[in-house]
Amino acid sequence: MQIVDRRRNPKSKSLGNRQRFLRRAKAEIKEAVRDAVKTRKVSDIDAGEEVKISSKSLREPTFSLDSKSGSRDFVLPGNTDMVVGDAIPKPPPGGGRGNKGSKEGTGEDDFVFALTREEFLDVFFEDLKLPNLVKTKLKSVKSTELTRAGYATDGPPSKLNQVRTMRNSLARRIALSRPSLAYLEKLEEELAEAEAETPVDEAKVEALRQRHARVVALRKRVAYLDPLDLKFNRHERVPKPSTQAVMFCLMDVSASMTERLKDLAKRFFILLNMFLRRHYKEVQVVFIRHTNVAQEVDEETFFTGRETGGTVISTALIEMQRVIQERYPESDWNIYAAQASDGHNFSDDMVECIDMLQTSILGQCQYFAYIEVGSIDDGPYPSSEVWDGYEQLLGENPNFAMRRVAEPGDIYPVFRNLFSEETKAKTG
Amino acid sequence: MQETENESAATVSTKPLFEGADWNFDLVKKAYDACEEIGVGELELDIYPNVIEVITSEQMLDAYASIGLPRMYRHWSFGKHFVRDELHYRKGARALAYELVINSDPCINYIMEENSMTMHTLVLAHAAMGHNHFFKNNYLFQEWTRADAILDYLDFAKSYIARCEEQHGANAVEQVLDAAHALMQQGISRYPGANRTVSLARERERARERHLYEEQSFNDLWRTVPQMRQDNGEDGEADKPAPSSNSSQLRLPEENVLYFLEKTAPKLADWEREVLRIVRNLATYFYPQRQTKVMNEGCATWTHFHILNRLYDKGLLTEGSMLEFLHSHSSVTMQPAWNDPRYSGMNPYALGFAMMRDIERMTTEPTSEDKDWFPDIAGNGDPVGTLKRVWAEFRDDSFILQFLSPRVIREFRLFGIHDESQRPHVFVSKIHNERGYRQVRQTLSEQYCVSTIDPDLQVVEADLQGSRRLVVAHNVRNGVLLDRANCERTLYHLARLWGYRVKLIELDNETGKVLKEHENLRMP
Numbered sequence: 001m002q003i004v005d006r007r008r009n010p011k012s013k014s015l016g017n018r019q020r021f022l023r024r025a026k027a028e029i030k031e032a033v034r035d036a037v038k039t040r041k042v043s044d045i046d047a048g049e050e051v052k053i054s055s056k057s058l059r060e061p062t063f064s065l066d067s068k069s070g071s072r073d074f075v076l077p078g079n080t081d082m083v084v085g086d087a088i089p090k091p092p093p094g095g096g097r098g099n100k101g102s103k104e105g106t107g108e109d110d111f112v113f114a115l116t117r118e119e120f121l122d123v124f125f126e127d128l129k130l131p132n133l134v135k136t137k138l139k140s141v142k143s144t145e146l147t148r149a150g151y152a153t154d155g156p157p158s159k160l161n162q163v164r165t166m167r168n169s170l171a172r173r174i175a176l177s178r179p180s181l182a183y184l185e186k187l188e189e190e191l192a193e194a195e196a197e198t199p200v201d202e203a204k205v206e207a208l209r210q211r212h213a214r215v216v217a218l219r220k221r222v223a224y225l226d227p228l229d230l231k232f233n234r235h236e237r238v239p240k241p242s243t244q245a246v247m248f249c250l251m252d253v254s255a256s257m258t259e260r261l262k263d264l265a266k267r268f269f270i271l272l273n274m275f276l277r278r279h280y281k282e283v284q285v286v287f288i289r290h291t292n293v294a295q296e297v298d299e300e301t302f303f304t305g306r307e308t309g310g311t312v313i314s315t316a317l318i319e320m321q322r323v324i325q326e327r328y329p330e331s332d333w334n335i336y337a338a339q340a341s342d343g344h345n346f347s348d349d350m351v352e353c354i355d356m357l358q359t360s361i362l363g364q365c366q367y368f369a370y371i372e373v374g375s376i377d378d379g380p381y382p383s384s385e386v387w388d389g390y391e392q393l394l395g396e397n398p399n400f401a402m403r404r405v406a407e408p409g410d411i412y413p414v415f416r417n418l419f420s421e422e423t424k425a426k427t428g
Numbered sequence: 429m430q431e432t433e434n435e436s437a438a439t440v441s442t443k444p445l446f447e448g449a450d451w452n453f454d455l456v457k458k459a460y461d462a463c464e465e466i467g468v469g470e471l472e473l474d475i476y477p478n479v480i481e482v483i484t485s486e487q488m489l490d491a492y493a494s495i496g497l498p499r500m501y502r503h504w505s506f507g508k509h510f511v512r513d514e515l516h517y518r519k520g521a522r523a524l525a526y527e528l529v530i531n532s533d534p535c536i537n538y539i540m541e542e543n544s545m546t547m548h549t550l551v552l553a554h555a556a557m558g559h560n561h562f563f564k565n566n567y568l569f570q571e572w573t574r575a576d577a578i579l580d581y582l583d584f585a586k587s588y589i590a591r592c593e594e595q596h597g598a599n600a601v602e603q604v605l606d607a608a609h610a611l612m613q614q615g616i617s618r619y620p621g622a623n624r625t626v627s628l629a630r631e632r633e634r635a636r637e638r639h640l641y642e643e644q645s646f647n648d649l650w651r652t653v654p655q656m657r658q659d660n661g662e663d664g665e666a667d668k669p670a671p672s673s674n675s676s677q678l679r680l681p682e683e684n685v686l687y688f689l690e691k692t693a694p695k696l697a698d699w700e701r702e703v704l705r706i707v708r709n710l711a712t713y714f715y716p717q718r719q720t721k722v723m724n725e726g727c728a729t730w731t732h733f734h735i736l737n738r739l740y741d742k743g744l745l746t747e748g749s750m751l752e753f754l755h756s757h758s759s760v761t762m763q764p765a766w767n768d769p770r771y772s773g774m775n776p777y778a779l780g781f782a783m784m785r786d787i788e789r790m791t792t793e794p795t796s797e798d799k800d801w802f803p804d805i806a807g808n809g810d811p812v813g814t815l816k817r818v819w820a821e822f823r824d825d826s827f828i829l830q831f832l833s834p835r836v837i838r839e840f841r842l843f844g845i846h847d848e849s850q851r852p853h854v855f856v857s858k859i860h861n862e863r864g865y866r867q868v869r870q871t872l873s874e875q876y877c878v879s880t881i882d883p884d885l886q887v888v889e890a891d892l893q894g895s896r897r898l899v900v901a902h903n904v905r906n907g908v909l910l911d912r913a914n915c916e917r918t919l920y921h922l923a924r925l926w927g928y929r930v931k932l933i934e935l936d937n938e939t940g941k942v943l944k945e946h947e948n949l950r951m952p
Contacts, residue, residue: 001460001556002534003453004481007541014490014510020602021507050515058508061610061917063883063902063910070907071848075872077774078765079843079859087853088845113511114518 021058022119028053029115033123034412051120052112125275125419146235155232164231172229178222179215187212245280245334245366247273248323250316252341253289253307261373265340266303267411268371272338275419280334286323290316296323313345313386314352317361330364337361340371343384350389362397369418370402442743449544456480456539459549460556462744466735467557471812473731475560476535476575480552483538489513491528491538495714498530499582501589501706503605529555531563531717533575546749550756553735558728565820566723568716578713585706588635592699604700607921608686608707614885615686615708616715638698681886684708685900685922688887694896695927704925719823719878726780727819729761730788733781763840774875779840783827786836787815801833825877832869834860844871849907883910884937896928903937910934915946923948 022029032051082088115123151164191208194201249269251262276283287302288294291309294316320337328335345353362368370390393400403414445462446455460480467473483491493510494500528538537555539548563569593601608615682688686708690701717724736753739745745753763778764770787805790798791814794806805814822830837860844858844867858864858871874880889899900922902910915932923930934944 001457001464001478001480003456003460004479005453006481006483006487009487014493014507016502017493017504017507017510019507020502020504020598021511024504024508024602058505059917060505060606061914061921062613063611063885063918064914065881065883066909066911067849069849069909070904071846072906072908073844073846073857073871074875075774075842075844075868076766077763077840077842078767078771079841079856080765082843082856082859084856084859084864086856088856089853090847111508111512113515 022115025053025058026123028057029123033115033120050112050114058111121274121278125278145238147238149234149236151231152234153230153232155234159232159234161231161233165225165229168229168231169225172226173222173224176222177218178224179219184212184215184219187215244282244284244332245276245336246284246286246328247276248286248288248320248335248337249302250288250290250320250337250339251302252291252311252313252316252344253305254291254311254344255308256311256342256344257373261342262303264373264405264408264411265371267408268340268405268415269338271411271415272336272369275415276336284328286320288316288319288323290319294319310346311341311344312349313339313341314349314356317353317356321356321360324364335365337365337368338371339369340373341386342374343372343386345385345389347385350385353386354389354393357393357400358397362393362400365399368397368400370400371414372402372404374404374406444746444749445549445739445744446545446749447746449546451543451545451548455545456482456548456552459545460552462739463549463553463557463735466738467553467561467731470738471557471731471734473557473561473816474564475557476533476564478537478556478560479534480537480539480556482541484541485517488528488538488540489517496528496530497582497710498536499579499586501586502593503609504602505606505609527551527555529559530578531559531569531573531575531713532578533564535560535563535575536579544752546745546752547756549739549745549749550732550736550753554728554732557735558731559724561731561816562720562724562727562819565816566716566720566823567821568719568823572716573713581709584635585710588702588706592703596697596699601703603924604703605707607925608704610918610921611685611689611925612707612711613882615684615704615711617684617687617712618879635702638702680890681888681901683884683886685885685887686711688890689922689925692890692892693926694892696925700925715878716823719825719876721776722774722780722783722824722876723819723822723827724780725776726784727815729757729777729781730784730815733757733785765841774872779836782836782839783831783833784815786833787811787818787831790833795835797834802831825873828876829869829873832872834865837865837868842868842872844868880905885932898922898926898928898930900930900932902932902934904934904943905937907936907943909944910946912946916948919946919948 029051032053151161187208191205191212194205194208247269251257251265253262257265273283273285285299286296287299288296289302289305289307290311290313291307292312292315293309296319297305316339324330324335357368370386372384372387387402387404390400390402394402401418403418405411405414445458460478468475489510491498492513493506495506500506527540530536535556537551537560539551543551563575569575589601589605686704689696690704690708693701696704736745736750736757740750761775761778761781763775764772788811790802790806791808791811794802798806808814818827818831842860843856844864845854846857847854858867860868884903884905886901886903887898888901889897891897910932919930919932930948932946932948933942934946935941936943
């Protein structure tokens with residue numbers, strides 16, 4: 001008999017099967033994930049999901065007998081008071097009672113299982129790509145990182161590589177046959193013994209003395225640790241693409257933005273934030289709200305705080321520029337911006353906004369998305385000051401996009417549409 | 429189960445094997461040795477050498493998902509079962525089995541790390557002794573499986589399928605596997621002599637030869653020859669100027685559909701034939717297990733019950749362990765009544781254990797009823813020998829037909845139901861009385877007979893010259909037809925493998941009348 005401990009075996013042996021399964025059920029999973037976005041609270045979207053899919057593509061059919069045809073005899077346990085000839089009404093179809101019925105589960109077409117957070121996000125953001133990544137790489141070469149780069153014979157003591165050094169030392173000592181300390185001690189012992197003997201064997205003592213002197217000399221000549229042995233860790237500076245991004249959320253919070261519209265905008269911001277997090281090590285989010293004045297606020301205030309006043313969008317853009325200059329130099333940061341508004345603005349402000357975007361902000365940003373939130377009641381394409389104004393930016397600025405959103409269900413399609421790989425600037 | 433144990437037997441003052449729930453490798457070893465001493469020493473069970481593997485619950489789920497076989501090849505359906513089982517397990521809706529044992533030589537027993545020492549002892553007695561003996565001695569397993577070859581064969585199958593995935597793409601392999609799995613139950617040659625047991629060396633050699641032949645006979649020129657040539661040339665049999673009635677050449681009818689496809693399907697590539705063969709071999713490997721659920725569990729349960737009681741008698745188990753064991757034993761061997769919400773068919777543990785205990789009782793304390801019903805074994809005074817003979821020579825249906833006693837029928841209060849699909853009611857046709865015993869026994873036995881519970885399908889016609897249509901016949905018993913939706917989906921898989929149209933006719937086995945026809949034109 002033999003006992004084997006398999007607990008340390010690599011985990012997730014079934015990963016290959018799981019991936020095959022996910023690929024198989026892809027269409028259904030996608031749908032389920034899409035539904036999850038519509039109905040779930042924004043805050044738990046980031047977590048793993050239990051998804052329910054219909055198992056149409058997961059069927060494993062076999063030739064099986066139809067329990068509703070022909071006649072059959074079978075035996076059941078647990079008779080209490082029945083005698084031959086008693087009639088028992090059949091269970092309604094689908095109710096799994098009796099031998100044959102229970103084999104066919106009723107809920108076969110619904111299949112519930114859990115996706116991990118990564119899998120969920122993979123499906124969620126599948127085929128989506130960050131626009132203008134090329135530019136990012138070119139831009140971000142400026143920052144560097146120290147990486148290991150072999151060993152050097154020179155360096156500060158703090159970088160001494162002890163293992164390498166001692167290995168060299170040992171090799172050299174063996175090669176040059178440096179007597180060990182133990183050998184020297186043994187020799188000294190023998191010498192002392194020989195000297196203590198009576199009568200003293202002068203010849204032997206002399207021979208030992210000479211050998212001792214030779215050993216000491218040799219040990220002195222071949223050092224224990226020689227400068228030759230020293231090895232130091234070497235590091236090199238390697239240019240590294242910047243992996244940090246900052247996301248600006250700009251939102252109009254004037255009275256015309258109702259809670260519902262704000263919620264729409266929030267969903268969009270959250271999606272963008274999750275999306276960026278998948279691509280960058282570090283994503284910072286800056287919230288700027290504005291009425292006729294703009295200010296940077298924290299998330300809580302951004303979504304819940306109430307303000308009154310008119311609407312001047314350019315104030316937010318000015319504030320954004322100030323923050324960029326102060327904290328996020330464009331050489332180090334990938335800058336993304338999403339602006340949400342209901343489309344109202346003082347019409348003479350639009351000129352200034354467009355001018356600012358045109359001349360500076362769009363040049364600094366990787367991407368600038370404008371989301372106009374509204375309700376379906378407003379008709380399919382209500383015109384608004386902001387929409388009309390921004391429309392002229394579309395042609396010459398590939399990193400600018402604008403979309404309309406009227407319902408929570410729209411958010412995800414619109415988002416996908418913005419970032420899907422073959423992004424073509426289509427309005428509407 | 430009401431039998432009183434001879435618990436009062438001389439309690440020797442030995443130290444218990446273990447106390448408390450914690451386990452370690454030394455204790456498991458000690459417990460195994462104690463079990464072996466009783467199992468092999470006293471009962472003289474004949475077992476394969478055991479390997480005990482300690483695994484985590486996740487690994488147990490893994491093993492579950494790949495139909496209990498380690499080193500299974502990859503397929504999405506195993507992933508599907510894994511995610512479902514995992515969810516159930518995490519929610520606590522389903523507990524995992526305590527053990528999993530593989531019919532192989534050496535016999536591999538899995539034990540789960542979170543179980544208590546008592547449970548480990550139970551598992552060792554149950555699987556490493558009981559199941560192991562059954563695997564090694566039952567005639568079905570001897571005839572259908574090669575315990576020494578299965579693990580190597582699985583390795584071969586796994587790497588072969590992985591190689592196919594590399595060469596032909598995961599999707600192509602998946603399609604063939606899907607289709608082969610759908611026809612798995614039709615991948616068995618049921619009649620003795622026709623079975624083709626697995627030998628790794630032979631299989632490997634054959635796969636290599638097939639590949640070699642392919643390489644040697646490869647000539648790029650063939651590509652330029654018109655397509656028709658290839659269609660004919662690919663299958664040897666098609667070259668012969670066969671009339672439409674080539675059934676005798678193809679040795680039709682053939683019940684092993686996968687075998688037939690592997691040999692005859694015109695469009696399959698060589699690797700696809702090999703994949704069919706792998707699935708077919710696995711189906712054959714599992715075939716005995718499907719036919720011996722009651723006996724196999726009965727044997728193992730009887731064995732663990734005997735061994736643990738003996739351990740207790742010898743003073744090797746503490747009272748607490750014994751109670752823990754009895755608790756788990758009685759929940760495993762519980763049979764809910766038909767109208768109980770927990771009812772999900774006959775519990776093979778309960779029925780098997782009750783029947784084994786009954787045989788044991790009959791040999792030592794026979795009643796006059798037993799003497800009437802079982803004159804050969806009643807009172808023969810050799811319970812273990814009798815049981816071992818039974819374990820070796822029967823399978824579920826013959827076992828029940830032979831040994832289900834009136835006493836067990838009464839104990840389980842078994843009754844027979846007759847169900848006509850047209851009627852709104854089912855009728856009680858027999859109960860546990862003098863007139864009913866034999867009928868109940870007969871019906872229950874049929875219920876365990878795989879040849880009556882599986883649909884009887886045969887390839888009856890394959891036209892390799894003209895329309896290339898394949899005809900499969902379903903031999904309908906008692907008017908029970910195939911489930912239509914499933915049948916059509918499976919037929920689609922069949923058509924995919926065959927490459928051309930497939931027709932399925934359902935024939936009444938008494939009148940020969942065609943009851944229903946299904947047809948599948950191959951989808952593009």
